[in-house]
Amino acid sequence: MQAAAPEADCLRLIAASDAATIASCAADGDAEASYAPVLQHDGVFYVYVSGLARHTGNMLLRRQGSLLFLGEAAGNPFARPRASVNCTVAEIEPDHPHYVELLDSLEARFGNVVGLLRTLPDFRLLALTPTRYHYVAGFGKAYNFSANPRDPAQSG
Numbered sequence: 001m002q003a004a005a006p007e008a009d010c011l012r013l014i015a016a017s018d019a020a021t022i023a024s025c026a027a028d029g030d031a032e033a034s035y036a037p038v039l040q041h042d043g044v045f046y047v048y049v050s051g052l053a054r055h056t057g058n059m060l061l062r063r064q065g066s067l068l069f070l071g072e073a074a075g076n077p078f079a080r081p082r083a084s085v086n087c088t089v090a091e092i093e094p095d096h097p098h099y100v101e102l103l104d105s106l107e108a109r110f111g112n113v114v115g116l117l118r119t120l121p122d123f124r125l126l127a128l129t130p131t132r133y134h135y136v137a138g139f140g141k142a143y144n145f146s147a148n149p150r151d152p153a154q155s156g
Contacts, residue, residue, distance in 0.1 A: 006143040010083045010135035013071045020067040024058035039106050045128040059089040079138040087128035
């Protein structure tokens with residue numbers, strides 16, 4: 001099944017991005033915003049983040065987070081295209097069968113700095129699995145759709 005036009009546009013915007021803003025929620029309910037390079041592989045987003053960072057602890061505690069991808073600001077910044085993705089979060093442990101392959105992919109995409117980060121004991125590989133997308137294509141052009149194709153898409 002082919003994606004509807006807004007969904008396809010959303011997925012293209014995400015595919016063109018190499019990083020995202022991360023939204024997470026602390027145990028006390030405080031919101032936390034951060035940033036990380038992102039690798040997308042087989043429909044899952046992967047971030048390699050420090051265990052010392054607040055967003056890492058928040059996402060591991062709550063097992064959820066959100067990623068914000070921004071399109072190019074052409075003209076009015078209020079109408080900037082953007083995609084927000086709600087996700088479940090799981091840590092990929094070093095003994096996971098794809099751990100090394102995923103880190104190799106991160107290093108191929110983002111360069112030698114990933115090799116350096118691999119030597120630091122506090123870095124964690126997190127898998128963010130999409131559950132819901134919210135795509136804003138411009139004024140009056142907002143769309144919601146599920147990451148599960150069996151769920152009905154909702155617009156508006």
